[in-house]
């Protein structure tokens with residue numbers, strides 16, 4: 001039986017936080033199911049609707065549509081207590097997501113020792129400390145002697161006593177090795193309680209989503225993290241630990257690939273990155289990376305939103321030091337981690353990186369977010385919009401993202417400048433409302449990326465969007 005419905009895949013093309021959730025929310029009414037296929041609570045997905053902002057972490061972005069259901073696929077790793085809390089918070093906002101949420105029985109559980117390991121070793125990569133890497137590592141490791149390392153939602157549902165005991169044993173083994181201390185009994189008791197509230201959402205039928213599509217359902221896969229953070233194709237080792245490409249959606253999302261219709265990419269026209277790792281177009285380069293990653297003794301970000309709010313944005317924008325320009329743009333665009341509150345590193349829109357992502361993911365159309373912020377460049381020294389149009393590596397021009405970290409650190413981005421615009425475009429509704437300088441830049445982006453732009457974000461609210 002072939003599929004009667006279909007699936008589209010929406011992924012971030014850059015380093016995460018491209019605005020995937022706002023795009024998924026904007027499209028949700030065209031679909032029956034919004035599904036996640038990778039990651040977990042490391043994602044921070046913001047939807048702004050009628051001026052009200054909601055941050056989602058594990059729940060897919062279909063929450064605002066009563067007829068849309070949500071699915072968390074087998075490719076995800078689930079923090080049970082955080083998921084329960086997220087659902088409770090949504091309920092307090094008047095959204096009953098629990099009724100419409102389905103969870104794969106094959107999704108893995110984030111265990112206490114995963115959180116302990118990530119808290120201890122995650123800072124070299126700059127992880128979100130959600131235990132994501134250790135959970136995927138245990139999925140691959142499977143067993144350690146008699147201990148089952150990869151505990152899945154269906155395991156807990158079928159035999160909670162055995163698997164909660166196993167979780168305790170897993171923590172104790174790691175604690176003995178690394179000296180972790182925790183009140184594991186009360187942690188597990190809390191998790192058990194939360195699990196009871198989540199257990200009814202677990203789908204026993206491993207063909208759940210497949211059957212839905214065979215019955216005519218339209219699915220939108222909502223990627224978490226982004227292409228450059230893919231565990232294999234990204235900038236290893238400064239990546240997340242799941243597959244983030246369009247192809248990964250079908251494995252982690254529990255659908256056969258013949259359901260695929262098209263892939264939509266989301267890119268932010270002023271880029272950001274959180275955590276360590278190369279970012280060739282970063283304003284201020286290494287200096288910016290160090291500044292953004294600086295933490296207080298308690299691990300909290302040193303230059304959070306409150307500190308930066310006091311900066312003189314106009315003076316910074318007019319500075320000839322790119323590091324200053326980056327700081328100003330971060331303040332203007334509110335680029336601070338949804339999960340971690342860290343200042344995000346800011347960079348020039350990189351069209352070489354984008355065209356690489358378009359090719360390898362088969363992206364058929366692009367949504368460009370934060371186009372309203374391009375106006376900020378009119379307040380910089382030359383008043384123009386910068387774009388990365390080429391990469392030079394060891395004296396040669398290349399048209400791809402190199403695999404080796406060392407090579408990527410040697411890449412010299414070629415930056416070209418285009419005419420800027422001074423208009424505030426937040427109220428633009430149609431292409432005819434857009435300044436001609438922006439239209440020219442959009443055309444160039446389409447040509448260089450090798451892909452059509454279907455729409456642009458001109459503000460964070462659902463309505464602040466122009467379909468091209």
Ligand code: GDP
Pocket residue numbers: 012016017018019020021022043044045046047048333338368369370371372373456457458459460
């Ligand atoms: P995600 O992880 O890809 O879903 O993105 P995040 O929600 O982490 O980060 C994107 C941020 O940009 C959020 O604060 C959004 O509200 C905001 N945003 C999305 N699109 C636009 C846009 O077009 N303009 C502006 N100004 N903000 C936007």
Ligand code: IMO
Pocket residue numbers: 012015016017018042043044045125126127128129130131132133223224225226229238239240241273274275276
């Ligand atoms: P969304 O879905 C941006 C980054 C972390 C770190 C690296 C590994 O909101 O776009 P992890 O906790 O996954 O082991 O961290 O990946 N990272 C993200 N950066 N957006 C995200 O998700 C991210 N999820 C993880 O900052 O550098």
Ligand code: MG
Pocket residue numbers: 016017018043044045046338
């Ligand atoms: Mg995010």
